[in-house]
Amino acid sequence: MILIADSGSTKTEWCIADNIKGISVQTVLTAGTNPYFQSPEEIAGEIKDTLCPAIANYKIDAIYFYGAGCAFPEKNKIIADVLLRHIPAPIEVYSDLMAAARSLCKTQPGIACILGTGSNSCLFDGEEIVEHVSPLGFILGDEGSGAVLGKTLIGDCLKHQLPEYLVDKFMKQYDLTPAIILDRVYKQPFPNRFLATLSRFLLENITEQPIYNIVYSGFRNFFIRNVMQYDGFDKYPIHFTGSIAFYYKEILKEAALSLNLQTGNIEKAPMPGLISYHSHT
The missing domain is CATH 3.30.420.40 (ATPase, nucleotide binding domain)
Known part of the structure; x- marks a missing residue:
């Protein structure tokens, strides 16, 4: 075992x-x-x-x-x-990014990505991670992640970029006020987790065009600022793991297609792929 x-x-x-x-x-x-x-x-x-x-x-x-x-x-x-x-x-310890690479790519070259609370990516040659664009966290980067999608949502709410009925619906559903939001983001611990929980509102209201635009633009930014930095990015399948990638997979595919990129496997979690990897190596 x-x-x-x-x-x-x-x-x-x-x-x-x-x-x-x-x-x-x-x-x-x-x-x-x-x-x-x-x-x-x-x-x-x-x-x-x-x-x-x-x-x-x-x-x-x-x-x-x-x-x-x-x-x-x-x-x-x-x-x-x-x-x-x-x-x-005997024990071997690796990064969560290596988990994504092995789970998604197995022993084949490809680009492996994580889209969950945060985001990350790498170019994998089938054995090792050979290129890595730093995600930089939700303040400077983490494009396409739950935290950044949530951050964009509340920014659009507070700066009147969304229709008033959507802003009211959002504030009431999460029992929020501008003061509470600012306190949670700037004074309380783990603001990235708080922001990521708000991203569920996007999924629930994805048929609203302004909401769809937030998600679509977030994924395009992830591709442009991360995936497209790798050598030969357009030659490899781009695989994903993480809840954001899994639940928004159709929009993710649309954003990739708009940039002529090829998506590969999209999984909710890496464990099934890791079991398969370690059972055949």
């Missing part, structure tokens, strides 16, 4: 998989694991108290951990050391 982790800052999905049959055996959810924001003791506590009891009946032969904040050797070592204290098995 192998243990695969897909970790973000808010939650971690751990999957015990039979790598011979290529199937999931058990899934465990724990709090997010990010070595940039958590101490080794905090990470160890969640693994010991939540993960270990749930997988105690399985013999783990290898661990593959993919996570936010795992792009540098010193941070990856923190994760590896903590896991090895509790699960004595």
Whole structure:
């Protein structure tokens, strides 16, 4: 059996998989694991108290951990050391972007993208990430992400760029005022998560032209400012994982087509693809 982790800052999905049959055996959810924001003791506590009891009946032969904040050797070592204290098995630690690349591209060249709360992308040669445009976060970048779509929505509401009936509907549905919005964005923690939750309003009202325009323009910006920076971007399929990509896939495809780009796989989450990848390598 192998243990695969897909970790973000808010939650971690751990999957015990039979790598011979290529199937999931058990899934465990724990709090997010990010070595940039958590101490080794905090990470160890969640693994010991939540993960270990749930997988105690399985013999783990290898661990593959993919996570936010795992792009540098010193941070990856923190994760590896903590896991090895509790699960004595060979472990490999990679970034969440590598999870997307392996899940979506398998061993073929392609462009792998994440569109969720944040956004990210890379050019993958079938083995390694060979080019990467920094996403820069929701203030400077993260085009097409839930956080930036939510940011655009509230900006358009507060600057009177949307019809009044849509602004009223939005404010009432989320029980918001301009003062509350400014407080949540500028004074409260994790404004990106708050903004991403607001993006659901876009999906619910996507038949309204001004709402459609926000999403369509956001995706075009993602392609132009990220994907089209890669060498040979027009020669590779462009694959996506993440809730925003999955739920808005038709508009995503339309935005790509407007730029003569070819979309490939669009998946909600990377875990099924990771199970397949590690069952055939």
